Amino acid sequence: MSGEHHDRRTRAADLMHLNAMVLEETEQSLHVSADERPGPAGERLHRLADAMTETAGDIAERARGLSDEVKKRGTSG
Incomplete structure (x- = not known):
């Protein structure tokens, strides 16, 4: 995952958690x-x-999934 793509996904997950x-x-x-x-x-x-x-629960669950995906790709790629 490119750094920019990783950053966008991380920001999206952070904003979803905030929402x-x-x-x-x-x-x-x-x-x-x-x-x-x-x-x-x-x-x-x-x-x-x-x-x-x-x-809110649905959004938080999706944000966790996105965060987990970012972490997983960050350690494997």
């Missing part, structure tokens, strides 16, 4: 807001927050 962390923080904030709103509005916010958690 996942931001989504998790937003999710926590949404749950707090949902707790302050009774009824259907609060329930919708909780569902939205849970969906964000799933998305």
Whole structure:
């Protein structure tokens, strides 16, 4: 893997990890807001927050895979 390609993949993985962390923080904030709103509005916010958690998990998993690929290629090539 060329150095430039390696760097781009590393940056992409780092940005994906950062995005996942931001989504998790937003999710926590949404749950707090949902707790302050009774009824259907609060329930919708909780569902939205849970969906964000799933998305953050998916992004983090993909970022780990990309990071692992970069590490693997970096040691073998």
